[in-house]
Amino acid sequence: MSVFQIDFGSDDSAQESAPPRVVGIDLGTTNSLVAFLDLTAPKVIPGSDGLSLVPSVVHFPIGGEPVVGAAAQRALLFDPRNTVYSAKRLMGRGAADVAGELALLPLTVAPGSENVIRLAVGGREVTPPEVGAYVLRQLKQNAEVFLGEPVTQAVITVPAYFNDAQRQATKDAGRIAGLEVLRLVNEPTAAALAYGLDKRQNGTIAVYDFGGGTFDVSILKLQEGLFEVLATHGDTHLGGDDIDNLLLRVALEDIASEWGADLSGNNEAVQRLRRAVIDAKHALSTVPVATIAFDDAGREYRRQLPREVFDQLITSIVDRTLASCRACLEDAGLTPAQIDEVVLVGGSTRIPLVRQAVRALFQAEPHTELNPDEVVALGAAVQAGILSGAVEDQLLLDVTPLSLGIETMGGVVSKLILRNSTIPASATEQFTTAVDGQRNVLIHVLQGERELAKDCRSLARFDLKDIDPVMAGMARIEVRFLIDANGILHVSAKDLRTGKEQAVEIKPSYGLTDEQVEAMILESFDKAEEDFKERQVRETRVEADRILAAVDKAKQDDAWFALPTAEQTAIDLAINELLLSYHGDDYVLIQQKMEALDHASRGLAESMMNSAVRGALKGTKIE
Amino acid sequence: MSSLPADYFAVFGISPSLALDLPELQRQFYVLSKQFHPDRFARASAAEQQYALDFTSLLNDAWRVLRDPQARGEYLLKSNGFEAGDSRSNPPPSELLEEVFELNMALEELRHGDGEARGAIASALERFLAMREALDADRDALFVRYDANREPETLRQLRALLNRRRYIENLVRDAQQALS
Numbered sequence A: 001m002s003v004f005q006i007d008f009g010s011d012d013s014a015q016e017s018a019p020p021r022v023v024g025i026d027l028g029t030t031n032s033l034v035a036f037l038d039l040t041a042p043k044v045i046p047g048s049d050g051l052s053l054v055p056s057v058v059h060f061p062i063g064g065e066p067v068v069g070a071a072a073q074r075a076l077l078f079d080p081r082n083t084v085y086s087a088k089r090l091m092g093r094g095a096a097d098v099a100g101e102l103a104l105l106p107l108t109v110a111p112g113s114e115n116v117i118r119l120a121v122g123g124r125e126v127t128p129p130e131v132g133a134y135v136l137r138q139l140k141q142n143a144e145v146f147l148g149e150p151v152t153q154a155v156i157t158v159p160a161y162f163n164d165a166q167r168q169a170t171k172d173a174g175r176i177a178g179l180e181v182l183r184l185v186n187e188p189t190a191a192a193l194a195y196g197l198d199k200r201q202n203g204t205i206a207v208y209d210f211g212g213g214t215f216d217v218s219i220l221k222l223q224e225g226l227f228e229v230l231a232t233h234g235d236t237h238l239g240g241d242d243i244d245n246l247l248l249r250v251a252l253e254d255i256a257s258e259w260g261a262d263l264s265g266n267n268e269a270v271q272r273l274r275r276a277v278i279d280a281k282h283a284l285s286t287v288p289v290a291t292i293a294f295d296d297a298g299r300e301y302r303r304q305l306p307r308e309v310f311d312q313l314i315t316s317i318v319d320r321t322l323a324s325c326r327a328c329l330e331d332a333g334l335t336p337a338q339i340d341e342v343v344l345v346g347g348s349t350r351i352p353l354v355r356q357a358v359r360a361l362f363q364a365e366p367h368t369e370l371n372p373d374e375v376v377a378l379g380a381a382v383q384a385g386i387l388s389g390a391v392e393d394q395l396l397l398d399v400t401p402l403s404l405g406i407e408t409m410g411g412v413v414s415k416l417i418l419r420n421s422t423i424p425a426s427a428t429e430q431f432t433t434a435v436d437g438q439r440n441v442l443i444h445v446l447q448g449e450r451e452l453a454k455d456c457r458s459l460a461r462f463d464l465k466d467i468d469p470v471m472a473g474m475a476r477i478e479v480r481f482l483i484d485a486n487g488i489l490h491v492s493a494k495d496l497r498t499g500k501e502q503a504v505e506i507k508p509s510y511g512l513t514d515e516q517v518e519a520m521i522l523e524s525f526d527k528a529e530e531d532f533k534e535r536q537v538r539e540t541r542v543e544a545d546r547i548l549a550a551v552d553k554a555k556q557d558d559a560w561f562a563l564p565t566a567e568q569t570a571i572d573l574a575i576n577e578l579l580l581s582y583h584g585d586d587y588v589l590i591q592q593k594m595e596a597l598d599h600a601s602r603g604l605a606e607s608m609m610n611s612a613v614r615g616a617l618k619g620t621k622i623e
Numbered sequence B: 001m002s003s004l005p006a007d008y009f010a011v012f013g014i015s016p017s018l019a020l021d022l023p024e025l026q027r028q029f030y031v032l033s034k035q036f037h038p039d040r041f042a043r044a045s046a047a048e049q050q051y052a053l054d055f056t057s058l059l060n061d062a063w064r065v066l067r068d069p070q071a072r073g074e075y076l077l078k079s080n081g082f083e084a085g086d087s088r089s090n091p092p093p094s095e096l097l098e099e100v101f102e103l104n105m106a107l108e109e110l111r112h113g114d115g116e117a118r119g120a121i122a123s124a125l126e127r128f129l130a131m132r133e134a135l136d137a138d139r140d141a142l143f144v145r146y147d148a149n150r151e152p153e154t155l156r157q158l159r160a161l162l163n164r165r166r167y168i169e170n171l172v173r174d175a176q177q178a179l180s
């Protein structure tokens, strides 16, 4: 028996048999963060700096190890050519797609970037999934340190409007970071999940997610824990970055006319000016006038930016988000008045004009109770809980944002799975041969809403190989297109004449091959073990503090003075030994000394207990 | 591992039929989703995961088709050996030829900036909507009749009706697009 109630921590054997924990990660254009499900509530996990938000920036110093987060963000100011930000905008894209974008980034693109962009930074070449992987690895490490256990499985969020290649690239990033991606979840849907936790009512909700690089809107029906997405719309190239670019252009022109100097070729100055316009933009969310303040080579630039002017500048950007919302409503077959709740997600929804526009469109006061920076990661943690079985009363039914089709005669696309179909979804199509003895059939799969293949996004070419040589038109190959719950396409084929599986060779239009991803897998930090120990030491010390305080207090009690001297000495000795072990880093030793103290003070505890009982009896005795 | 349901109707445990109780079907859809969704099997064996994926995609495909009367009718026709025929390649039903011709004229005029064409398109749209409504009533009656008699003749009539309705649906869409 012990009055000090020493708790030697949780039962390790029980922990070992528990299934591995799944974390939820918001891999954002601007910021990323990781969350986990603590009992029933999702919580964000802080990094070593105490902040949970990790800037999605990676600095590749020449000859050095990559640096992630806030430190990399600082590097943006002194080493912009080797520092990558907004890499998410490059995910699943080729150089031609992002030529305009790259012109604004101080980065060099290596040759051979048609299908996957290769950035030449820090004397090496990196692809966007690798940049993402460095950010993910940092988050993984933060989670491991915080949770004191290895983290190998994750749910990662993606913009709802991401196409197949962008989703695949995100999954690749996870794998490169040493994470098994159990699920990709759409960001607005994740936000709805995070909100749904405390408000389990039924109704129709719209999630408006305006972040740094992307815009998404999703409309969901909620009933009895079922989150059913009715429609989703968006733009993977519309976000706070675009506002920054706009302000940057204005400021550069302004400076050019004021100083007679064009700074646009000066990467380092442009990055500092970008920082200055972003600061002004953020300030304008709370004050009516902000100043863009910038100095270069002894010259000063100060420009007052009233909110009205800012609002005018960004009106066309905000209008684009509203057009998306209207399209989404139409697809859901709803009018704005039929939306019960509106949820705001993403840093750019802090802009007053944005809030005003959303309020006006949906005629509803938007929800902002949850931190817009955290809500997506929190929702990802809930989805992680659904997958691990910890959350049983909720389920997400999401949709595919883009129609899937195949190219037919004349470059026309024949749609097989329409946008906003609940996923997983599938379609089968029969193919045959056009020439006697033909052995191969090539299928070109695309995503998008337009009629012609050239206006849609090419996903991949699937080559049906080794077809039995038969007369033209006799072959019967059934191809099954399956979009899984991640929104990623899988293709399989069967020869209906033989019933045999038909070989399919996949040639993705954008992205890395499996082998390439395999070769990129990063060394994990392997610090988890060390960090786990550190945490144990910290926690054991806290426990020791508690016991020492309790013994100290007991030494004021009458029971202490009634104790035989030998016992008093034994206790004092045990205290000394515990204090000696306390400053070492051997937590097992500290625990042993704690146990010894507990043992030595057992008599004291008992007599204190007895006198307490006697006192209690005295008090209740009826005289 | 149990095998997958043979067709969209079997997913919901019903025999192929056309007049369906949609609210009940929707309730079933939610019940089955909660039971079989892949998210419920993330920690299960590979075989169970595959089954959950296959079953749920079939369930989603089935619900998508069966809840839409046009798609449901076409699905049943197809599984009875009637190819519905692609509306794009089909010529317009003869009694609609004149209407279609006039609509195309008006659309063309509108494209060339003739605002007056809007009136013609709007009134055409109204006629199309009325036709669609009448067809819907006929279709529902055919659905009930087929469920009772299961005769190929009913399916032949249904095929003609659905082709016509699909055609009108396209006209409605074109007119609405031009007006919006």
Ligand SMILES: Nc1ncnc2c1ncn2[C@@H]1O[C@H](COP(=O)(O)OP(=O)(O)O)[C@@H](O)[C@H]1O
Residues within 6 Å of the ligand: A027, A028, A029, A030, A031, A032, A210, A211, A212, A213, A214, A239, A240, A241, A278, A281, A282, A283, A285, A345, A346, A347, A348, A349, A350, A351, A372, A373
């Ligand atoms: N107070 C603010 N006012 C206006 N914009 C803001 C504010 N705070 C953050 N932002 C903008 O929000 C964007 C980042 O939002 P976030 O949701 O983190 O994006 P992402 O999910 O794309 O990483 C950036 O463009 C940032 O400038």
Ligand SMILES: [Mg+2]
Residues within 6 Å of the ligand: A026, A028, A029, A187, A211, A212, A346, A376
């Ligand atoms: Mg975001």
